[in-house]
Amino acid sequence: MAGEVRIRLFATARQLVGTAVLPWPVPSGGLRAAEIVRQLAAAYPRLGPTLSASRFLRNHRYLADLATTIRPGDEFAVHPPYGGG
Amino acid sequence: MAGEVRIRLFATARQLVGTAVLPWPVPSGGLRAAEIVRQLAAAYPRLGPTLSASRFLRNHRYLADLATTIRPGDEFAVHPPYGGG
Amino acid sequence: MIPELRLVRRRLSPERAARDLGRARPGAIVVFAGTVRPDRSAQGRVLALDYEIDRIPARTRLAELLREAHRRFGVDRAVAWHRYGRVRVGDVAVVVGAASAHRDPAFRAARFLIEEIKRTVPIWKEVRARPARRPRRPPRPRAGRGGGSRRARRPPAARRRAG
Amino acid sequence: MIPELRLVRRRLSPERAARDLGRARPGAIVVFAGTVRPDRSAQGRVLALDYEIDRIPARTRLAELLREAHRRFGVDRAVAWHRYGRVRVGDVAVVVGAASAHRDPAFRAARFLIEEIKRTVPIWKEVRARPARRPRRPPRPRAGRGGGSRRARRPPAARRRAG
Numbered sequence: 001m002a003g004e005v006r007i008r009l010f011a012t013a014r015q016l017v018g019t020a021v022l023p024w025p026v027p028s029g030g031l032r033a034a035e036i037v038r039q040l041a042a043a044y045p046r047l048g049p050t051l052s053a054s055r056f057l058r059n060h061r062y063l064a065d066l067a068t069t070i071r072p073g074d075e076f077a078v079h080p081p082y083g084g085g
Numbered sequence: 086m087a088g089e090v091r092i093r094l095f096a097t098a099r100q101l102v103g104t105a106v107l108p109w110p111v112p113s114g115g116l117r118a119a120e121i122v123r124q125l126a127a128a129y130p131r132l133g134p135t136l137s138a139s140r141f142l143r144n145h146r147y148l149a150d151l152a153t154t155i156r157p158g159d160e161f162a163v164h165p166p167y168g169g170g
Numbered sequence: 171m172i173p174e175l176r177l178v179r180r181r182l183s184p185e186r187a188a189r190d191l192g193r194a195r196p197g198a199i200v201v202f203a204g205t206v207r208p209d210r211s212a213q214g215r216v217l218a219l220d221y222e223i224d225r226i227p228a229r230t231r232l233a234e235l236l237r238e239a240h241r242r243f244g245v246d247r248a249v250a251w252h253r254y255g256r257v258r259v260g261d262v263a264v265v266v267g268a269a270s271a272h273r274d275p276a277f278r279a280a281r282f283l284i285e286e287i288k289r290t291v292p293i294w295k296e297v298r299a300r301p302a303r304r305p306r307r308p309p310r311p312r313a314g315r316g317g318g319s320r321r322a323r324r325p326p327a328a329r330r331r332a333g
Numbered sequence: 334m335i336p337e338l339r340l341v342r343r344r345l346s347p348e349r350a351a352r353d354l355g356r357a358r359p360g361a362i363v364v365f366a367g368t369v370r371p372d373r374s375a376q377g378r379v380l381a382l383d384y385e386i387d388r389i390p391a392r393t394r395l396a397e398l399l400r401e402a403h404r405r406f407g408v409d410r411a412v413a414w415h416r417y418g419r420v421r422v423g424d425v426a427v428v429v430g431a432a433s434a435h436r437d438p439a440f441r442a443a444r445f446l447i448e449e450i451k452r453t454v455p456i457w458k459e460v461r462a463r464p465a466r467r468p469r470r471p472p473r474p475r476a477g478r479g480g481g482s483r484r485a486r487r488p489p490a491a492r493r494r495a496g
Contacts, residue, residue, distance in 0.1 A: 010294060011294035062227070079224065082294060083288070084221070085204050085263065145393070167452065168451070169427065170426065170456075184364070189348050192366065192368060192423075196370070197367065198368075199347060199367075201347070201362075202440070203355065204360065205358060207359070271370060
């Protein structure tokens with residue numbers, strides 16, 4: 001059964017897509033993070049450079065690499081370079 | 086006509102001599118700072134090591150060396166190593 | 171005693187941090203505060219910064235940084251506070267600080283915290299600016315008024331762009 | 334606005350320095366405060382430090398250091414405050430700070446000021462201590478009272494020596 005991942009976009013990623021939360025359909029077995037990032041870049045071509053510079057999180061935890069599987073119900077966050085302080 | 090220099094002693098120098106201000110007789114032409122320091126060390130033998138580590142001032146200004154003449158009416162200050170903060 | 175870690179909308183007070191860090195009778199206290207500067211940006215004069223955070227990982231990371239400051243520099247106490255939402259020019263956006271028996275660890279811990287917050291905590295800022303002004307008519311010089319006329323001589327605002 | 338340079342008997346407030354340095358809307362503020370630690374010394378437990386200064390050269394030198402901080406680090410504002418006379422344990426003896434558009438000059442100027450004050454300003458401190466206590470009779474352990482009994486278990490004071 002297919003489902004959805006909740007993509008959360010911050011800063012320039014949010015501005016370029018125009019929303020902070022993007023429901024993203026995934027197959028029941030989920031998708032590797034790399035594939036979600038590829039699909040995002042295809043759907044929002046201007047997002048490419050931001051995605052290249054971003055860190056990604058699954059359920060509020062940083063992904064060490066993009067081989068991790070993101071499953072239906074997961075939250076997938078896109079963090080462009082930080083700028084606090 | 087002879088006169089007096091006002092020697093001001095701080096910190097360990099003051100403690101070792103037992104007073105903060107010491108009137109010191111000098112000839113009318115004054116004495117070189119080096120000579121005053123020598124006389125002080127002779128009068129207060131325990132003061133020797135402190136004097137070796139001290140800076141000296143004439144009328145609130147640091148002396149670059151001890152060749153400066155200190156004249157009657159001058160103030161001559163003995164500054165052991167600092168310890169503020 | 172206020173929390174070491176704060177991510178808040180409301181005002182931050184470096185004074186409060188200094189007072190709080192001093193409670194432990196530490197020897198040395200260092201407090202850093204970062205405020206929003208009245209800069210010019212590409213969009214015009216900065217009025218405020220809107221800070222966005224990803225709250226859960228931001229808290230996790232700040233807590234790690236505080237533990238690391240304690241571990242690495244041996245400080246007695248450290249604070250790391252950051253605002254989110256709108257922070258106006260002149261207001262404090264971030265406060266870090268450390269208290270220690272000696273000054274070197276306190277300085278180093280405070281510096282470590284602010285550098286790492288900027289680099290590794292999921293916080294972003296967006297400039298809110300007043301668009302640069304454009305002349306409607308040529309500026310009219312005023313005799314006998316020096317510094318005070320600088321603002322008057324600036325071209326009036328392109329109000330349409332400001333919306 | 335309070336003076337950049339202060340040599341005073343009365344209490345110093347790092348909070349006040351932080352607030353004051355923030356007035357100029359600088360971007361970055363660093364405040365350092367040095368307090369009297371409740372140390373043990375050769376003479377016993379430290380109760381206070383008596384700070385002695387040579388006032389005229391101390392003011393001259395502090396003013397030079399402030400000018401140097403402005404010149405060398407380009408800070409907008411700097412403060413260097415030191416108490417003299419008796420400063421009790423826990424109280425602030427020295428406050429330095431700097432405000433600048435960016436954090437690096439503010440950190441460096443604050444650090445510069447405190448290092449140079451310690452090294453080059455004619456200020457000295459003398460420890461006022463409570464002499465170490467000696468037992469008159471062996472300590473009597475109390476059952477069932479943990480941390481709270483620490484003071485009670487310490488041998489009674491050598492009151493004759495303390496005067």
